[in-house]
Amino acid sequence: MSLPRTLSMSVIAATIAFTMSSLPAQAATLSPPVVADAYSVMLTASQAQALGVKKHYLAEFSVASATKGTPHAPWFCDLTGGNGIAGQGAGSLLTSTFADISGDWIFAVDQTIHWYANEQSAKKAYNATVKQVKSCVGQQMGDSSEVSGETTYSVPTILTNGTKKAKDGDQFLWINSKTIDSDATATVSDDEYQTVRTFGNFIQFLEIESEGLDATPFTKKQIATLDKMTDSLGDAWQAKFM
Numbered sequence: 001m002s003l004p005r006t007l008s009m010s011v012i013a014a015t016i017a018f019t020m021s022s023l024p025a026q027a028a029t030l031s032p033p034v035v036a037d038a039y040s041v042m043l044t045a046s047q048a049q050a051l052g053v054k055k056h057y058l059a060e061f062s063v064a065s066a067t068k069g070t071p072h073a074p075w076f077c078d079l080t081g082g083n084g085i086a087g088q089g090a091g092s093l094l095t096s097t098f099a100d101i102s103g104d105w106i107f108a109v110d111q112t113i114h115w116y117a118n119e120q121s122a123k124k125a126y127n128a129t130v131k132q133v134k135s136c137v138g139q140q141m142g143d144s145s146e147v148s149g150e151t152t153y154s155v156p157t158i159l160t161n162g163t164k165k166a167k168d169g170d171q172f173l174w175i176n177s178k179t180i181d182s183d184a185t186a187t188v189s190d191d192e193y194q195t196v197r198t199f200g201n202f203i204q205f206l207e208i209e210s211e212g213l214d215a216t217p218f219t220k221k222q223i224a225t226l227d228k229m230t231d232s233l234g235d236a237w238q239a240k241f242m
Contacts (some may be wrong), residue, residue, distance in 0.1 A: 041236040048098035061225035065092045077136035088125040090114035105212025112205045126198040133161045166231035172197035189215040194229040200242045
C-alpha cells in the first residue's frame with residue numbers, strides 16, 4: 001500500500017485534530033497550513049526507496065502534541081537488562097515513516113522532527129543527547145527477543161556511536177545497533193542506525209531499521225545514503241521554517 005505524496009486538506013485536518021484540541025505552552029502551534037508546509041519537506045517515498053524500502057510499502061505521516069512533556073521520547077539504544085537510553089522529546093512531533101513487511105522481517109525508514117517551543121529548549125535537549133548517546137557502546141543484551149515454543153531468546157548486539165560532518169560542514173550524531181550473534185531459525189535480528197541533528201527550534205531524528213528472522217544487515221551504501229539525507233532533509237526543513 002502506498003501513500004500519495006499530496007494529502008487532501010481533509011486528511012491533514014483529521015491528522016491534527018488531536019493536536020489542535022489542546023496545545024501546551026511548550027509545544028509549537030501546528031496549524032493546518034504549517035503541517036502542510038512540513039509535509040512538503042519531510043521524508044518521501046522515493047527517498048525511502050533509495051534506502052531500501054521496496055516498491056510496495058506501508059506509509060504514515062503523523063502529527064502529535066502533548067499537554068505536558070512529549071508524546072514520544074526519542075529512543076537511542078537498548079542496554080543489558082532491559083534498560084535503555086532515551087532523550088528529551090519536544091511537545092510537538094511530526095513523523096514520516098515508510099516500511100515494507102516481507103515474510104518474517106521488517107525494514108523501515110522514518111524521519112521525526114521534534115519541534116520545541118524555542119531554540120534554548122532544543123539546544124538543551126540536544127546537549128543532553130550528546131552526553132546520553134555515549135552510553136550506547138559495547139556488547140549489550142537488550143530487550144529484543146523472539147519466542148520459539150516456550151523459550152525466549154535474547155538478542156546480543158554491539159552498540160557504537162559518534163559524530164559526523166556533512167560536506168557543507170553540518171554536524172550530526174549517529175548511533176548504530178547491530179545484532180552480532182543470531183540464529184536466524186530461532187531468534188530475531190534487529191539492526192538500527194540513527195542520526196540526530198539540531199537546528200533552531202528543532203531536532204531531527206532519521207533512522208533505518210531491519211528487524212525479524214534472518215533480517216538483512218545494512219550495507220555501507222545504505223548508511224552513507226542516510227548520512228546524506230540527514231543533511232539534505234535537515235537543510236530542506238531549515239529553508240522552509242528558519
